[in-house]
Amino acid sequence: MKKEISRENVLEALKHVIHPEHEKDIVSLGMVDELEIKDMEVKFSLVLKKQNDPFATSLRNACINALKTHVSQDIEVAGNIEVKKKPAPTPEVPLSGVKNIIAVASGKGGVGKSTVAVNLAVALAGEGYAVGILDADVYGPSVPKMFEVEGSRPALEKVDGKDKITLVEKYGVSMLSVGFFVEPRDALVWRGPMATSALKQLINDGNWGDLDFLILDLPPGTGDVHLTMVQTIPVTGAIIVSTPQDVALADAVKGISMFTGDKVNVPVLGLVENMAWFTPAELPENKYYIFGKEGCKKLAEDEGLPLLGQIPIVQSIREGGDSGKPAALDKGDPAGKSFIALAKETVKAVNRRNAIQAPTKIVEIKTR
DSSP states (O other), X not given: OOOOOOHHHHHHHHTXXXXXXXXXXXXXXXXXXXXXXXXXXXXEEEEESSTXXXXXXXXXXXHHHHHHHHTOTTOBOTTOEEEEEOOOOOOOOTTTTEEEEEEEEXXXXXXXXXXXXXXXXXXHXXXXXXXXXXXXXXXXXXXXXXXXXXXXXXXXXXXXXXXXXXXXXXXXXXXXXXXXXXXXXXXXXXXXXXXXXXXXXXXXXXXXXXXXXXXXXXXXXXXXXXXXXXXXSOOOEEEEEEOSSHHHHHHHHHHHHHHHSTTTOOOEEEEEEEEEEEOOTTOTTXXXXXXXXXXXXXXXXXXXXXXXXXXXXXXXXXXXXXXXXXXXXXXXXXXXXXXXXHHHHHHHHHHHHHHHSOOOOOOOOOOO
């Protein structure tokens, strides 16, 4: 009379099959699935822990031997063991709780890009939006100073069992910067891969949570960091900052070209003309066009892009950046009003972009 086969018999027999790499039996490792028993016939799936397990064939043969040795020689199992690969884990989508990611960029340095990025973030927060800012200007991180949080050292916190970097918060804006992890006087002497790796860690490990807007303060120019950003996160759109000066405008054109080119294809939301004119405090109605008049406005018209704002040169903007009290905090000051107007125009531009274009995907840059 043939021995009756039970589920318990089969599993006990398979516990004799040890995976050489893990040094545990395949039942304890959860590698036995979809077990079916009908009379003397046994079927099951052998689920491999990794995509290319070199022990797959030997494990399957060991299963057959174990069942025949510890259950019955009459068992029908050869050909009934399906080897399956464990599905690759679904990669975590970075910044999944962020509705809009806005890159603030400039073709060249010295045009006030970080000043615009910081004040835009503060102005958006003042309008009631949930806002974050990522200081992606690795070699010249200025966000900590402009928020007067240079001494902050973000800690780690457990979120859903994972270590996340706690964000620094001030004026309603959540932020992270490489500047929080180095001494203010120290220069970052990093090659490109080191810089981009650090930024990826701030993106993936920062506890960003749910935000309406995340502002990226990018380095000047067009380089590794810019490409890393668009290949890592879905940038909703870019804002190009320039002065009205012809030299700055020539580089701004390159910034526009980088974002709108076929390989990157990130929408440019518009331009911001910084240092548009000088207005002395004692003569608030006067405008002196030190760097030229309306150069950015003309470029925006030529490129078919909105001019989101014109920011004057006034002492309060400089003082606010140096003291860590951004000008956008003072809603009654002309400088503060200019940044609030910029924030409102930015919201309009984002809404227009989202109404007529599909959500941005992470860029896949292919080379021939």
